[in-house]
Amino acid sequence: MNHVVNAGAWLAQLVAVTTAIAAAPLLMGWVNQCRAWLQNRSGAGLLQPYRMLRKLLYKDAAIASAASPLFRVTPYILFGAMVCAAAVIPSLGTTLPFTAAADTIALVGLFALARVFIALAAMDIGTAFGSLGARREMLVGFLAEPALLMVFFTVSLIAHSTALPTMAQALAHRGAAIYPSLAFAAVAFLMVLLAENARIPIDNPATHLELTMIHEAMVLEYSARHLALIEWSAALKLFNYCCIGLALFLPWGLGAGDWRSLVPALGFLTAKLAVAGAALALIETFSAKMRIFRAPEFLATAFLLAVLGLLVHLLLGS
Amino acid sequence: MAYTTLGVIPARLPGPVPVRRCTVDARQLVAVCGAVRQAGGLLHALWASDESDRGAGQLLRVALQDAAGLLILELPLAGDAPMFPDLSVLFPAAGRMQRAARDLSGVRPQGGDARPWLRHAGWPEDFHPLRKDAEAASAWPVRQERYAFVPVTGDGVHEIPVGPVHAGIIEPGHFRFSVVGEKVLRLEQRLGYAHKGIEKRFESLPIVEGVRLAARVSGDSAAAFSWAYCMALEALSGAAPPPRALALRALHLERERLANHLGDLGALGNDAGFAFGLSQFLRLKEDLLRANDAAFGQRYPMDAIVPGGVAADLDEPNRLRLLGEVAPLAEQVERLHAIYDDHAGVQDRFMACGRVEPELAAQLGLVGMAGRASQQLRDLRCDHPHAPYDALAVNLCGHRGGDVAARVAVRFAEALESLRLCRLLLEQLPGGAVRAPVPEPQPRAFGVGWVEGWRGPVLVALEAGAGGAIRRCHAHDPSWQNWPVLEHAVIGNIVPDFPLINKSFNLSYSGQDL
Numbered sequence: 127m128n129h130v131v132n133a134g135a136w137l138a139q140l141v142a143v144t145t146a147i148a149a150a151p152l153l154m155g156w157v158n159q160c161r162a163w164l165q166n167r168s169g170a171g172l173l174q175p176y177r178m179l180r181k182l183l184y185k186d187a188a189i190a191s192a193a194s195p196l197f198r199v200t201p202y203i204l205f206g207a208m209v210c211a212a213a214v215i216p217s218l219g220t221t222l223p224f225t226a227a228a229d230t231i232a233l234v235g236l237f238a239l240a241r242v243f244i245a246l247a248a249m250d251i252g253t254a255f256g257s258l259g260a261r262r263e264m265l266v267g268f269l270a271e272p273a274l275l276m277v278f279f280t281v282s283l284i285a286h287s288t289a290l291p292t293m294a295q296a297l298a299h300r301g302a303a304i305y306p307s308l309a310f311a312a313v314a315f316l317m318v319l320l321a322e323n324a325r326i327p328i329d330n331p332a333t334h335l336e337l338t339m340i341h342e343a344m345v346l347e348y349s350a351r352h353l354a355l356i357e358w359s360a361a362l363k364l365f366n367y368c369c370i371g372l373a374l375f376l377p378w379g380l381g382a383g384d385w386r387s388l389v390p391a392l393g394f395l396t397a398k399l400a401v402a403g404a405a406l407a408l409i410e411t412f413s414a415k416m417r418i419f420r421a422p423e424f425l426a427t428a429f430l431l432a433v434l435g436l437l438v439h440l441l442l443g444s
Numbered sequence: 445m446a447y448t449t450l451g452v453i454p455a456r457l458p459g460p461v462p463v464r465r466c467t468v469d470a471r472q473l474v475a476v477c478g479a480v481r482q483a484g485g486l487l488h489a490l491w492a493s494d495e496s497d498r499g500a501g502q503l504l505r506v507a508l509q510d511a512a513g514l515l516i517l518e519l520p521l522a523g524d525a526p527m528f529p530d531l532s533v534l535f536p537a538a539g540r541m542q543r544a545a546r547d548l549s550g551v552r553p554q555g556g557d558a559r560p561w562l563r564h565a566g567w568p569e570d571f572h573p574l575r576k577d578a579e580a581a582s583a584w585p586v587r588q589e590r591y592a593f594v595p596v597t598g599d600g601v602h603e604i605p606v607g608p609v610h611a612g613i614i615e616p617g618h619f620r621f622s623v624v625g626e627k628v629l630r631l632e633q634r635l636g637y638a639h640k641g642i643e644k645r646f647e648s649l650p651i652v653e654g655v656r657l658a659a660r661v662s663g664d665s666a667a668a669f670s671w672a673y674c675m676a677l678e679a680l681s682g683a684a685p686p687p688r689a690l691a692l693r694a695l696h697l698e699r700e701r702l703a704n705h706l707g708d709l710g711a712l713g714n715d716a717g718f719a720f721g722l723s724q725f726l727r728l729k730e731d732l733l734r735a736n737d738a739a740f741g742q743r744y745p746m747d748a749i750v751p752g753g754v755a756a757d758l759d760e761p762n763r764l765r766l767l768g769e770v771a772p773l774a775e776q777v778e779r780l781h782a783i784y785d786d787h788a789g790v791q792d793r794f795m796a797c798g799r800v801e802p803e804l805a806a807q808l809g810l811v812g813m814a815g816r817a818s819q820q821l822r823d824l825r826c827d828h829p830h831a832p833y834d835a836l837a838v839n840l841c842g843h844r845g846g847d848v849a850a851r852v853a854v855r856f857a858e859a860l861e862s863l864r865l866c867r868l869l870l871e872q873l874p875g876g877a878v879r880a881p882v883p884e885p886q887p888r889a890f891g892v893g894w895v896e897g898w899r900g901p902v903l904v905a906l907e908a909g910a911g912g913a914i915r916r917c918h919a920h921d922p923s924w925q926n927w928p929v930l931e932h933a934v935i936g937n938i939v940p941d942f943p944l945i946n947k948s949f950n951l952s953y954s955g956q957d958l
Contacts, residue, residue: 161719164720165719165720165722165723165724166723166724166727167723254602254604254605254606255604258604258939327717327789330717332719333717334610334611334612334613335611335612335715335943336606336610336611337604337606337939337940337942337943338715338943346611411719411720413717413718413789414713414716414718414787414789414790414792414793415716415717415718415789415793416717416789416792416793417792417793417938417940417941418626418938418940419626419938420792
């Protein structure tokens with residue numbers, strides 16, 4: 127891949143990362159707003175996540191006396207990992223400088239790093255809920271990761287690369303060709319996205335019932351700026367996952383990465399995320415939360431679908 | 445049932461529900477309890493009353509429910525630390541009531557669980573708030589409490605303490621789970637955080653005003669408790685509320701049942717992650733409450749039922765309006781019922797979750813709505829119908845399942861039945877006054893009110909004092925009997941299912957912490 131590192135590209139990269147950080151809460155607000163509409167509620171508005179972040183950033187942090195430094199640094203590591211991921215994912219253009227820095231396997235590793243730290247921080251305080259949440263998160267995580275890798279492998283067989291920009295570019299240039307293997311991979315990816323982002327049917331981000339929580343149980347002890355960073359990272363994670371999905375399965379409209387292609391790419395991204403967010407809300411409204419022991423079945427199905435995609439590609443060559 | 449062979453000849457108390465009363469000795473108490481148990485009866489309530497102002501000791505009252513109605517046994521106890529036979533061997537539900545009676549009145553069972561129940565670290569062990577010589581305003585320094593939870597040992601067993609402060613806005617209660625992985629081996633409840641001295645407070649109120657406090661025993665059962673209180677007061681003073689007032693009381697009670705069932709059905713959907721159900725049912729509940737506000741001037745029936753009748757009459761336009769709302773509401777409830785029934789994800793969460801088999805329910809004495817969902821087919825509105833229920837032929841809604849799905853099904857059936865009753869009550873609303881005078885009761889007059897609230901049978905036992913005062917008032921919520929059953933219902937289930945099981949019972953903390 128020929129990447130010319132110049133000031134324009136760096137500027138474009140900066141715009142892409144800033145867009146991700148700034149727009150992630152908006153996507154969360156959009157999903158929540160769509161859920162509210164689908165439930166016949168008026169909802170809190172698109173800007174509610176920003177109001178929440180501002181409220182949390184104004185508060186004084188209360189930290190448990192038993193907390194180790196790990197507990198304090200985890201929100202920053204989490205946020206950092208998600209920002210790094212946002213820089214690697216080709217959300218606006220395929221030749222941004224950072225997008226070549228890491229491939230999909232490294233990306234999965236980046237998500238795993240964040241998971242390990244949040245789970246460790248959850249157990250750090252020693253409350254029952256922290257370890258409960260960490261335990262469940264690892265259960266979901268160790269099943270979701272292989273499924274996600276399988277999805278990536280399926281696509282990389284088509285694109286002959288594990289680098290996300292190359293994959294996106296290769297798929298975008300094939301036009302309207304339909305790949306059965308990609309259909310399997312897309313469904314598998316959607317299932318992983320739901321599980322990894324603590325959405326219904328695996329987890330319920332809106333619940334107040336501490337005994338049923340997965341992600342929320344791990345962050346019960348966080349407050350103020352730490353909680354703000356964690357909430358923001360969660361929004362970024364959803365944003366990143368959506369962008370990965372769009373880059374792999376709906377790659378049209380991605381710019382090359384130069385300054386001029388940014389504006390149309392931004393328009394495409396907004397439109398695609400709006401549709402993706404509404405679809406996510408629709409799925410969440412239709413389904414109920416599963417019993418936690420159904421999560422392995424759910425993720426095993428995702429893994430199976432990804433493997434089927436791989437087999438379909440190998441057998442049919444498409 | 446005849447207890448004459450045991451030397452017990454109960455006398456019928458005046459009032460619209462069948463209540464009998466008899467003084468017994470310790471031997472007779474155990475014998476009658478045994479006979480009631482044998483015949484499939486229940487322990488309904490247990491409390492003590494201080495008779496020291498009459499030169500006696502404590503008086504233990506045990507309310508049993510048999511086929512003929514309510515039987516109240518009175519056991520006089522002498523001495524400063526009086527003992528009585530442990531009834532928890534016959535009725536498991538007696539355990540916590542005995543512990544509470546010990547904390548409040550200083551009467552002890554001979555055996556059984558000796559840990560405090562309502563007394564946390566708030567007052568010393570030798571202080572008994574319901575004794576006549578106990579100063580209600582006494583204050584003690586707060587001490588650290590050491591409560592002996594039953595430990596569960598074994599490989600991989602650990603404890604999850606939950607509450608009394610929760611992540612959501614709910615009443616305070618502590619739940620101690622012993623789990624292996626996600627599986628619950630044992631649940632132990634620690635309640636009593638909402639103790640506020642209601643029974644002591646009653647004794648400083650005039651008897652006609654006590655209804656306001658009774659309505660606040662458990663806010664979601666305001667109509668049930670205030671009706672039970674008024675029934676007791678009217679029984680002991682000989683007042684006769686006019687028929688229109690009784691019909692309006694039943695209307696309040698059924699609308700209260702409806703509001704609670706609608707709210708719970710929504711919350712149960714939400715706890716299964718199906719938020720659509722919550723918003724739909726909350727909308728229906730809100731419409732109902734607004735209609736209450738328009739018709740009666742208040743959303744919840746907090747002080748709607750008063751001694752002698754009801755506080756506010758229902759005018760003709762509002763009667764027609766409420767009547768017109770019945771059919772559309774029933775149609776929407778039926779449509780939501782179909783949506784719940786057809787949703788595979790919701791049904792997967794509800795089915796086989798928190799099951800209380802009918803045999804276990806009978807053994808532990810599960811009552812009310814939860815009891816009916818476990819084939820304990822008791823409903824005061826059907827079994828001992830008082831006016832106006834005697835003219836309505838209430839259909840009993842039962843289920844054999846005993847799981848969350850059964851409790852949901854019973855709620856749906858009862859909501860629709862309540863709507864039918866509301867329609868009948870509004871169509872056949874008698875004319876006339878809505879309030880009758882209440883004569884000043886004789887001192888020592890004793891009356892009982894017994895009403896089927898939305899959660900189950902609510903009991904108020906009232907004793908008049910001199911000069912229109914309350915000598916003793918015991919308000920009993922069915923949560924007393926049902927909380928211990930919840931401990932059994934979660935055994936073998938997984939931890940994240942507990943909130944759903946708990947919600948399917950939806951028991952009152954305040955109503956039993958008093």
